[in-house]
Amino acid sequence: MSTFNNKLAIVTGGNSGIGYATAKELIANGAKVIITGRRREAVEKAAEELGAISFVADQGKLEDIETLKADVEKQFGKVDILFINAGITGTLGSIENMSAENFDNVMDINFRGAYFTLSKFIPLLNDGASVVFLSSNVATTSKPNSSIYQASKAALNSIAKTAAAELAPRKIRVNMVSPGPTKTEIMTKAGLDEKTLEGLDEWLISGIPLQKMGTAEDVAKAVVYLSDNSVASFMTGTEILIDGGMIL
Incomplete structure (x- = not known):
């Protein structure tokens, strides 16, 4: 397929x-893709597997975002698709017992970092470009022990809608994808062991009408759809929920 030929x-x-999964789907549709990550070995390995271009950058550090922007501008010029995906769950726990360190870690990556990634890259976006934020269905829930993660995604949705209004004169579309429980490594990275993860999966599935977890590929296809001007040119400020009916 060549939907995104000559697109960066x-x-x-x-x-x-x-x-x-999204980088893989974009490449399959003809795009040239840059992937970023905090760990050099991991991001370079992934780029080699995908046929992508790697940049080591921590979305939680403003200096990394600025360096990434400068390097992309110098080497590639303009950008057509920006998927602001990086995020962490942080440590789960009650508001009463939450640490300032965990608050700062989650907000620095999920909200502040996402905000300034968009901010710094706006001058590089082509007119008619697409921006997609990875949000979550928890942005509209109030489950105990997840206050910071939920708040970070709710804040992200607010900014995405404001950005959609600000960038509309340039025909730049800004949208959100909000997955529910999805099979990825994020919970392992949160420090949960295999037995705990299995129990968590079972508990989550019990609350999903479709009785299954989502996949990274499910979300990737939605991001690609939103990035395609031939099918989603009239969509901006939109949130696509991908949660198996969880919020019904």
Whole structure:
């Protein structure tokens, strides 16, 4: 397929999970794709597997975002697709017992980093470009012990809608994809062991009408759809929920 021939896409956090699956789908549709990640070995390995271009950058560090922007501008010029995907769950726990360190870690990557990734890259976006934020269905829930993660995604949705309004005169579309429980490495990275993960999966599936977990590929296809001006040119400020009916 050649939907995105001569298009340059950036996927933050593209070395695993949803970012990796989306980079793969974009490349399959003809795009040249840059993936970013915090760990050099992981992002370079993923780029080699995908046929992508790797950049080591931590979305939680403003200096990394600025360096990434400068390097992309110097080497490639303009950007057509920006998928702001990188994020963490942080440590789960009650508001009463939450640490400031965990608050800062989650907000620095999920919200502040996402905000300034968009901010810094706006001058590089071609007119008619697509921006997609990875949000979550928890942005509209209030489950105990997940206050910071939920708040980070709710804040992200607010910014995405404001950006959609600001960038509309340039025909730049800004949308969100909000997965529910999805089979990725993010919970393992949160420090949960295999037995705990199995129990968590069972508990999550019990609350999903379709009685299954989502996949990274499910989300990737939605990102690609939103990035395609031939089918989604009239969509901006839109949130696509991919949660098996969980919020029904």
